[in-house]
Amino acid sequence: MKTAFVTGATAGIGEATVRGLAANGWRCVATGRRKERLDALVSELGEDKVHPAVFDVRDNTAMDEALEALPKDFRGIDLLVNNAGLAQGLSPAQDADLDDWQTMIDTNVTAMVRLTRKLLPGLIERKGAIVTIGSVAGSYVYPGGNVYAGSKAFANHFTLALRADLHGTGVRVTSIEPGMVETEFTKVRTGSQEASDDLYRGADPMTGEDIANTILWIAELPSHLNINRLELMPVSQDFAGFRVART
Structure with a gap:
């Protein structure tokens, strides 16, 4: 039985990924800050299928402790899913909160890099795989995207650089870059359920x-096939054209 390590597993894409993998014979280390949600996954799917690792990915010490505490059956990681991420604020750069920017950098960039580096030796040994959830925002910027778009551009390109560095190791590396996905993430990003509903009303977005x-x-x-990068959008979404401010 293969084992996956899935970050941000308390909701949305991460939670759906744990369910999907477990249903197809995988063990999963499910990480997140909300213990009650991880415990619910264990109750639903079984402790032989899911190990809850409760920590904030920004806390390097807590990350190390969680990795050290992995049970024997969950120590051999075959798949890392770098899913944990967030967006805070939709303000223009000149109005943005620096604390929001730092939180996004710490979560979307620093934590992802640290965890990937910590798990790389085992992934190489087992000829495993890395899947990173980037975003179309890393390729097609939008007003107010500033640091979020920048962090996802980093995630997209860091993943492609990993692919180059891991040449010859047998490790597969993929950057998944979704467009509109309706999850709890949207509520956090927009600041309210009402704003989230307005954003996706009538758009038929993708789901977790x-x-x-x-x-x-x-x-x-x-094992001989690698998807380098995969961009997904709902049919209703397209990339934006250029804008011109006229005087």
Whole structure:
């Protein structure tokens, strides 16, 4: 039985990924800050399928302690899913809160890099796989995206650079770059459920399950195949054109 390490597993894409992998014979280390949600996953899927690792990815000491505390059956990681991430504020850069920017950098960039580096030796030994959830925001910027878009551009390109560095190791590396996905993340990003509902009203966006199914497909491809990067959008979404401010 193979084992996946899924960050941000308390909701949305991460939670759906744990469910999808577990249903297809994988063990999962499910991480997140909300213990009650991880415990609910264990109750639903079984402690033989899910190990809850409760920590904030920004806390390097807590991350190390969680890795040290992994049970024997969950120590051999075959798949790392770098899913944990957040967006705070939609303000123009000149009005943005520096604390919001720092939180996004600490979560979307620093924590992802640290965890990936910590798990790399085992992933190389087991010829495993890394899937990072980037975003189309890393390629197509938008007003107010500033640091979020920058952090996702980093995630996208860091993942492609990993692919180059791991050449010859047998480790597969994929950058998944979704567009509109309706999850709890949207409520946090926009600041309210009402704003989240307005953003996606009538748009028929993707779901966490859509992305989780994509991760499962990639994870179970033959070992000689690698998906380098995969950009997904709902049919209703397109990338924006240029804008011109006229005087």
